[in-house]
Amino acid sequence: MIEAQRVIHACRVPLWLAFSAALSACDPVPVGQDVPPEPGVIKATRNGPSGAAPGTCWGRTVSPAVIETVTEQVQVKPAKVNPDGTISSLPVYKTEARPLIVTQRVDNWFETPCPEALTAEFNASLQRALAVRGYYIGAVNGEMDAATRAAIQSFQRLDGLDSGVLSLATARKLGLVAVARPPDQ
The missing domain is CATH 1.10.101 (Muramoyl-pentapeptide Carboxypeptidase; domain 1)
Structure with missing residues (x-):
């Protein structure tokens, strides 16, 4: 009986928490070390934007993408209409949420x-x-x-x-x- 209770309790873990725990197991960076920053964000780099003059150095800021969640009702099953025009069953809808990128991520380069x-x-x-x-x-x-x-x-x-x-x-x-x-x- 105790084993069954543990299984039921484990199923109550939010999906995002289980997903993040699974991803943390795949982390290639050893514990206690920072992830190396992207070139140009923390210190200057010679790998600047395309078309940069040779021998120049560049820094960069990143404007993150703006993402919006769009929620809409989608018809799963249409209404059933009898030959006399009466409705025998109502349509069935479900709510779907999907991400929508409003503004793309932008790299802002500066010399x-x-x-x-x-x-x-x-x-x-x-x-x-x-x-x-x-x-x-x-x-x-x-x-x-x-x-x-x-x-x-x-x-x-x-x-x-x-x-x-x-x-x-x-x-x-x-x-x-x-x-x-x-x-x-």
Whole structure:
């Protein structure tokens, strides 16, 4: 009798919980380790968007897909109509819910200084520039640490870029990278 009760109880587990437990058994990443981030999201990458100039580095933000659940009534069995026009049985409907992608996922690429330019001296200048503007409150240590990335993200949010990866436009705005001169006309 106890075994039967356990089986009945196991059947009451929500389907999403059983599914997520099954998927976690397939996880190829060892326990205690983080999943490696996609290129360009956490730090700059040379694998930028198609058509990117050779030798340039890129960062990326991801706008997730917007998914809506559409619920509709679907007729499973039509009404049965007698020869005299009377209805002998009503139609049968069922409710179906399906996902609908309203907006596709979008990768938003932006140019960044390449990793070899992000020296300790550059990072220290970046930290000082962000500190003067009230975005960085940590020690000026020349490291691209979590506090520096958070300050970069807060500063870049003003221009609509929600990323902790330093954009080339932000580096120019802070006076850390030379602004290209327009060609002589």
